[in-house]
Amino acid sequence: MELVESLPPQPSTERARRCALSAASSSSSSSSTSGLYAYASNKIVVVRQWTSRACVCTFGGHQHPVTAVAFSSDGRFVASGDSSGAVKIWSPKPFDYAESQSMKDIQSTESVECKYSYQLLAGKVNGLSFCSENSRLIAVGSGSSDRACAVLVDSGNSIGEISGHSSEINAVAMRPVRPLRAVTVGEDGNVVFHEGAPFKFVHSKQLHQNAVSDVKYSPNGEFLVTAGWDRKVCLFDGGSGEFLEELKVEHEGMILSVSFLSDDLLLTASTDRTVRLFDLKQKKTVKSYSVLGEGVGAQIVGVQAVSASQFVAVTLNGDIHAFDRENDANDANEAKIIQGHQGAVSALSVKPVLLSASIDGSVVEWSSSDKQKKEKVHEGPVCSLIGNPVFSVGWDRKIAEVEGSRSFLSEEQPVQAVQAAQAGSEEDGIYVVSEFAVEKVGSKSVAVENGLCIDATNEYVVVGCGNETKVFSPDLEQKHVFPARLAQVSAVQISPDNQLLAVGDASGKITLYKLADFSVVTSKWAFHTSKVTSIKWNSDSTYVLTCGLDTNVYIYSVKRPIRHTKLLGAHKDGVLAVQWSDSDKPEEFVYSAGADGVIRKWITRLP
Amino acid sequence: MSSGIGVHDDSLKAFNELKLGGGKKDSANYVIYRINDDKTEIIVEKKGRAADYDEFVELLPENECRYACYDFDYELAGGAGKRAKLIFYTWAPDTTPIRHKMVYASSRDALRRALNGVAVDIQGADYSEVDYDTVLSKVTLGKS
Numbered sequence: 001m002e003l004v005e006s007l008p009p010q011p012s013t014e015r016a017r018r019c020a021l022s023a024a025s026s027s028s029s030s031s032s033t034s035g036l037y038a039y040a041s042n043k044i045v046v047v048r049q050w051t052s053r054a055c056v057c058t059f060g061g062h063q064h065p066v067t068a069v070a071f072s073s074d075g076r077f078v079a080s081g082d083s084s085g086a087v088k089i090w091s092p093k094p095f096d097y098a099e100s101q102s103m104k105d106i107q108s109t110e111s112v113e114c115k116y117s118y119q120l121l122a123g124k125v126n127g128l129s130f131c132s133e134n135s136r137l138i139a140v141g142s143g144s145s146d147r148a149c150a151v152l153v154d155s156g157n158s159i160g161e162i163s164g165h166s167s168e169i170n171a172v173a174m175r176p177v178r179p180l181r182a183v184t185v186g187e188d189g190n191v192v193f194h195e196g197a198p199f200k201f202v203h204s205k206q207l208h209q210n211a212v213s214d215v216k217y218s219p220n221g222e223f224l225v226t227a228g229w230d231r232k233v234c235l236f237d238g239g240s241g242e243f244l245e246e247l248k249v250e251h252e253g254m255i256l257s258v259s260f261l262s263d264d265l266l267l268t269a270s271t272d273r274t275v276r277l278f279d280l281k282q283k284k285t286v287k288s289y290s291v292l293g294e295g296v297g298a299q300i301v302g303v304q305a306v307s308a309s310q311f312v313a314v315t316l317n318g319d320i321h322a323f324d325r326e327n328d329a330n331d332a333n334e335a336k337i338i339q340g341h342q343g344a345v346s347a348l349s350v351k352p353v354l355l356s357a358s359i360d361g362s363v364v365e366w367s368s369s370d371k372q373k374k375e376k377v378h379e380g381p382v383c384s385l386i387g388n389p390v391f392s393v394g395w396d397r398k399i400a401e402v403e404g405s406r407s408f409l410s411e412e413q414p415v416q417a418v419q420a421a422q423a424g425s426e427e428d429g430i431y432v433v434s435e436f437a438v439e440k441v442g443s444k445s446v447a448v449e450n451g452l453c454i455d456a457t458n459e460y461v462v463v464g465c466g467n468e469t470k471v472f473s474p475d476l477e478q479k480h481v482f483p484a485r486l487a488q489v490s491a492v493q494i495s496p497d498n499q500l501l502a503v504g505d506a507s508g509k510i511t512l513y514k515l516a517d518f519s520v521v522t523s524k525w526a527f528h529t530s531k532v533t534s535i536k537w538n539s540d541s542t543y544v545l546t547c548g549l550d551t552n553v554y555i556y557s558v559k560r561p562i563r564h565t566k567l568l569g570a571h572k573d574g575v576l577a578v579q580w581s582d583s584d585k586p587e588e589f590v591y592s593a594g595a596d597g598v599i600r601k602w603i604t605r606l607p
Numbered sequence: 608m609s610s611g612i613g614v615h616d617d618s619l620k621a622f623n624e625l626k627l628g629g630g631k632k633d634s635a636n637y638v639i640y641r642i643n644d645d646k647t648e649i650i651v652e653k654k655g656r657a658a659d660y661d662e663f664v665e666l667l668p669e670n671e672c673r674y675a676c677y678d679f680d681y682e683l684a685g686g687a688g689k690r691a692k693l694i695f696y697t698w699a700p701d702t703t704p705i706r707h708k709m710v711y712a713s714s715r716d717a718l719r720r721a722l723n724g725v726a727v728d729i730q731g732a733d734y735s736e737v738d739y740d741t742v743l744s745k746v747t748l749g750k751s
Contacts, residue, residue: 523669562665563661
């Protein structure tokens with residue numbers, strides 16, 4: 001199966017912390033990487049281009065949440081660091097990539113290989129910076145003794161000592177021109193200058209009253225800017241590190257991130273929900289950009305210039321606001337907002353449009369254009385998206401309708417649902433299974449033990465309870481109990497023609513039963529090595545699409561049960577939902593979504 | 608420990624035919640063995656020619672144990688030519704009663720030691736363990 005596109009998750013954010021965000025510099029030699037920016041989303045790093053909804057690539061090489069990302073100055077490499085102190089260096093595109101190729105070709109390249117992997121720190125990595133020749137890398141963060149490490153990129157050998165901080169180091173910047181300088185800022189309010197290489201302490205400045213959150217050099221290396229929680233922005237001479245003056249940016253909240261748009265134009269992002277553009281020549285704020293939304297969610301935790309006129313700002317709720325200065329002329333302060341999930345995607349629906357729901361309770365509509373619509377529907381994880389019109393069912397005991405007009409209605413439901421299913425049309429009823437009961441919403445409830453999964457049609461309701469699979473009539477009269485399996489039943493699905501039932505369990509085995517006489521058709525579908533998370537029939541009842549926590553997706557054939565198509569490693573940390581596409585040729589594409597928060601679309605290869 | 612179950616002469620003959628058949632178009636490329644109903648001997652259940660590997664795997668019953676031999680054809684990576692290897696299968700699905708599995712496990716050596724020239728041994732408890740790709744990676748030691 002071949003990848004068509006990946007819809008990536010949004011950046012991971014933390015309150016009062018600069019989010020990990022970096023861009024290939026606009027002056028980089030190769031045009032193919034300009035306009036790319038990278039950010040961390042839980043354990044993966046996402047590389048995107050401007051406002052397109054599909055990502056260029058994702059990097060899944062980290063075993064722990066990623067906390068720092070940095071592009072090399074030529075844009076060919078990205079360094080990413082995680083909360084365990086591991087730093088990986090990789091290329092966001094094929095290494096010998098011909099510059100003549102168009103951007104579109106990059107999108108088909110999803111596999112990203114790690115080039116170098118080093119364990120540099122004993123704690124979280126907060127900041128990374130490449131030198132102008134891309135041969136040296138400094139990583140800073142927390143750790144009991146070593147909070148920073150300067151190494152050669154291709155060998156990992158140490159090139160000096162970064163010292164002078166008494167607590168966690170928040171950010172590092174290396175001077176983009178010769179002679180080499182490195183500046184680190186920390187939680188202790190210190191700004192420390194180093195000369196190199198080999199790097200050694202020169203002097204430190206205690207100008208900020210509180211933690212310093214970010215430090216950046218101007219692209220020509222002339223100036224250096226630090227900003228912190230005390231709302232101060234300090235300007236230093238890039239070469240000597242002498243303090244020049246405090247810039248009057250006048251933010252009303254703490255400043256978490258700074259970025260240079262050009263040699264003279266500085267962007268500062270603050271929790272007061274604005275990004276300010278400051279002109280270093282005129283010494284004044286040229287423009288203030290505000291983001292949509294209110295409250296804590298709209299606090300800006302990261303800003304990054306992407307090209308000479310474009311920049312992105314990330315808010316605490318994970319939205320990316322893309323600003324283009326060329327719109328300044330007609331005074332439009334409008335940003336294009338890129339939305340998506342911030343956590344694992346737990347449910348997918350393709351009718352009438354692609355909808356996805358995640359464990360943070362939000363539902364995102366991916367219409368065919370580059371516009372996403374995100375709504376926080378549930379207080380807890382969403383367990384199912386069912387029917388057409390689509391209902392979302394969550395752990396917060398709520399069933400909400402996702403209408404065409406996209407307003408959300410709710411009705412109370414007495415039990416905490418584990419999974420839900422809809423029988424045929426809306427009138428046939430919605431069935432919900434919880435740990436202790438299976439319920440036809442609004443009419444009847446039957447007690448079961450350890451309810452785990454459910455499926456319903458207008459003839460049968462099938463419930464997985466512990467190791468047993470129970471078949472009910474639509475009025476919840478028990479009809480049959482299948483023999484107990486060796487592991488807990490984790491997914492059940494009745495074929496659209498009501499003839500067959502596929503039952504998957506926590507050991508990865510799937511059994512196909514005939515519903516007329518409850519006999520076994522086949523138990524040959526045993527290719528998953530871990531819990532089967534979802535089973536979906538195609539409309540002709542001839543193929544089933546399955547996914548599991550083993551990160552794999554399989555398509556099995558009913559006609560020849562031994563035949564299958566496999567897709568290994570579809571999502572890091574497991575696939576949680578799959579769907580056949582809803583196009584004219586129903587088996588043309590499949591969608592998959594997983595614990596990494598990515599939604600992927602694949603060209604189907606039928607077995 | 609051996610169960611004391613013996614091997615019928617026909618079982619060895621069938622194996623030798625398979626081994627010496629030399630991949631002729633009409634010669635057998637698989638033999639499936641089972642233990643007879645009296646549990647005294649290992650006999651040939653079926654032998655013949657399967658058109659492809661999946662056809663052979665489909666002959667293994669879903670809920671019963673078996674032994675099998677298959678003449679496994681494969682293409683070397685990088686166009687380095689074709690190879691064939693004799694593979695011995697011990698088929699014991701998870702769903703079989705434990706008593707049956709014990710009899711098959713303790714009688715396996717009697718048959719296996721009598722067969723010379725087997726290149727690879729495969730233990731299968733479900734169909735994913737006897738899948739073409741799984742067997743191929745074992746045969747080629749993970750190189751393909």
